[in-house]
Amino acid sequence: MSDWLVTQSPPARRRPRALSPLREHLRDTFWFAPTAAMVAVFVVWLAAQALDTAIVDALRDDGDYETLADLLRFAQDAKAVVSAVGSAMMTFIGVVFSISLVAVQMASGQFTPRVVRLFVRSRITKATFAVFLATFVLTLLVLTAFDTVEDPRDVTTLPLVQSVLTLGMVALSLLLFVLYVNSTLRLMRISHVIARIATESFRAISSMPPPASGAEIPELGTATAWVPHQGRAGVLRDVHIARLVRVARRHGVVLRLIPRIGDFVVPGTPLLAVHGGAAPPPGALRYTTSVGVERTYHQDLGFGLRQLCDIALRALSAAINDPTTAVQALDRVVQILAALTRHPLDVALHRDRGGAVRLVQPVPGWTELVDLGFTEVRRCGLGSPQVSRRMLAGLDDLLLLAGPDRREPLLRHRELLQQAVDESAPNATDRAFALHPDRQGIG
Structure with a gap:
């Protein structure tokens, strides 16, 4: 955070x-x-x-x-x-x-x-x-x-x-x-599957609360109480934001969610940190969190990118060897990251009707999302100039959109990609071809 x-x-x-x-x-x-x-x-x-x-x-x-x-x-x-x-x-x-x-x-x-x-x-x-x-x-x-x-x-x-x-x-x-x-x-058809994944990802992005301009998160201080997870172990699918905000407002406290949406939670581990007072009674927090066996798009910013990367990795495997599908997945990865270039990340603030912060929810940061979108695909796509060319074009586009404070992970991935291609390509001509940015990979 x-x-x-x-x-x-x-x-x-x-x-x-x-x-x-x-x-x-x-x-x-x-x-x-x-x-x-x-x-x-x-x-x-x-x-x-x-x-x-x-x-x-x-x-x-x-x-x-x-x-x-x-x-x-x-x-x-x-x-x-x-x-x-x-x-x-x-x-x-x-x-x-x-x-x-x-x-x-x-x-x-x-x-x-x-x-x-x-x-x-x-x-x-x-x-x-x-x-x-x-x-x-x-x-x-x-x-x-x-x-x-x-x-x-x-x-x-x-x-x-x-x-x-x-x-x-x-x-x-x-x-x-x-x-x-x-x-x-x-x-x-893979193109429609990828498009559906991107659509679901944008729904998760659109559900994030809009922060007030120039508003700073209040100093929460040390947690005054902890609420452990009770129930079965599993993936934290989503939280009932409106209900948690009402509970926090009613008891005059601020609740901070410890795990992120998509994390695997175990009974007894901390689920909520309470700031400013005693923990609400267990009955008030009932049905405020949902745990399941798999992740969902709802409230999970990284799940769409995770699926797109899985599709790209499967396409780049030796059994399938379909770099065009990997390029289609990279198209949507770049699209999702482009929508997040200027979106506040790391933490989401949920306020009550009076404007007071009542729920602090951790979300993936910009660096984590960029690493999720490019790291594994970059490593598995070294033998395909189509993938490296598309990735370079995507990184260049994101560098144009991202602010100065978000350029570092993009530049790092661009440098790592160039180093990997330099080490793997047999001659200078192949290296120059593989490092030429192309939005179609090899059009």
């Missing part, structure tokens, strides 16, 4: 929403959307059944049995369609999501296992699965509503609205199937 003075005022960014951790956790699950869809379709079916009963009762009260006879014939035809839809939908679901398993396996083997979460978080995949299951459940419910009588005078209910609703769900399922196949094919 070395950057105690905020020197730049970045553009206004959205404040983290109170339920953002819950929203992010639901996005990382695959059960919520299908379950909600099946519950919703059951409620809609009850309403449609009540409407069908009301229609039949109105016709019976009017004595319009001729219209009832026509509707009864329509219902018998619709029953055959609904039965066919119900029998085919589960097979359709199995075929469709076999595509997902193949796509996930290919992406995990060729890119990095950490991109699997992109498929899990895909909205179109969840929507398709949810609508397919909802359609299947709806067909089962509608089949129970068909009346076996043949005389219109004995008809008590006819699934008219329900049948139309089923046909509408089938049409929606077909539309989502087309969109799902298109989305899955896009996620199997």
